[in-house]
Amino acid sequence: MEKFLSLPSDKQKSIIDAALRCFGINGYKKTSVSDIAEAAGISKSMVFHYFGSKKALYFYLIEMCGNLIMNEVDKSFDKSITDFFERLKLVTSIEISVIKQHPPTLAFLASVYFEKEEEVRDEIQAVLAGGDDFRNKIAFDGVDYSKFKASVDLKLLMEMLYWIADGYANQLSNKTDIDFDIMLEEFNQCLDMLKNNFYKEEYL
């Protein structure tokens, strides 16, 4: 493991991202170490030299992603922002800063969440039990919903936003370029549009 950590950080990053992407797309069992090595542009032997085993690499990635997200949340999350859309923008900006560091992070974690392979399943559950579900439990805690027009069906709006977030995240993970900021800007404009149409006049 020290072997890997003493690598130049850009090489670390490319290896990590390759592994995240492979596991994220194909899951644990269907991802071979050869796949990862090829995607990272190194030989298969090096993967074992750095991480010891496929399983060790997998859980190293899980831990790393967890820390990455927790750090960003600690750094930027602000409970005092109670406006619904501002809070949403904040959460999204956190996601973007995670993705900027390692683009396939979210897709990887999603695949981890649904991983079924018995060789890793139990251990995943143990790790996952530690970190709470940030997105749903904390993200919208303390938000002020009273600014919406009475005619707005909040449950429906949340459902719609969930779909939007899902499709939005999907597109993000496909981007290799750094048009993250462009997409973030589009997403924020999208929220502004919703806000302008769904908020009571006095809050615009």
Added chain:
Amino acid sequence: MEKFLSLPSDKQKSIIDAALRCFGINGYKKTSVSDIAEAAGISKSMVFHYFGSKKALYFYLIEMCGNLIMNEVDKSFDKSITDFFERLKLVTSIEISVIKQHPPTLAFLASVYFEKEEEVRDEIQAVLAGGDDFRNKIAFDGVDYSKFKASVDLKLLMEMLYWIADGYANQLSNKTDIDFDIMLEEFNQCLDMLKNNFYKEEYL
């Protein structure tokens, strides 16, 4: 092939859906015939007995899905509906009726579209060249955009709807139950909500 077609139709359906789901999730190369057989609850030998080879099965599925969609479009698509949201509902209802027959269809076709395995890539291109891109080219042809408030950014709205549709379809493909109708109803309500807020007063 006649062997398969002379099967009871519910057994045909379960085998087809299992294969669609496997290929849709893991792509051509990473999907083994054993995976499909296991998911379908039959022995591996039977898959070869029915379809001859993995590749033959794959292209049978592609053709079947293509026909499935084309039939539904021919049956239900109505160019004379020019209202943006009504057209969207129509397209969605077509998708739903496809999914009702074979739930993993859309995910499978998406994966086919992005398939990279050289053993099938060229042949896919040849088949895909035949059918045009229904969703983007035909679906919104002749739609009346003048009903929107001047303040609505149509490009942004389309982007948002694209995300919604993506997230919505994602959730659909995960459902095993037949709560399709519930989700379709939710989606339509969601569109109504957008319509109520984005259309000029006189068109409500």
Added chain:
DNA sequence: TCACCATAAACCGATTCGGTCAATAGGTTG
């Protein structure tokens, strides 16, 4: 009883799996 056929289990050679290891290439130091 026999012929037939759907089905599954056992099996085939080839490939790929996770993982190891000896050889090498390339830089550093004397």
Added chain:
DNA sequence: CAACCTATTGACCGAATCGGTTTATGGTGA
């Protein structure tokens, strides 16, 4: 140049799995 060191690799291992075939089985109709 020689001696060393270490990052990296291609060849290799036994085991598993691949796509595909063959054989064994059990039921059905004549």
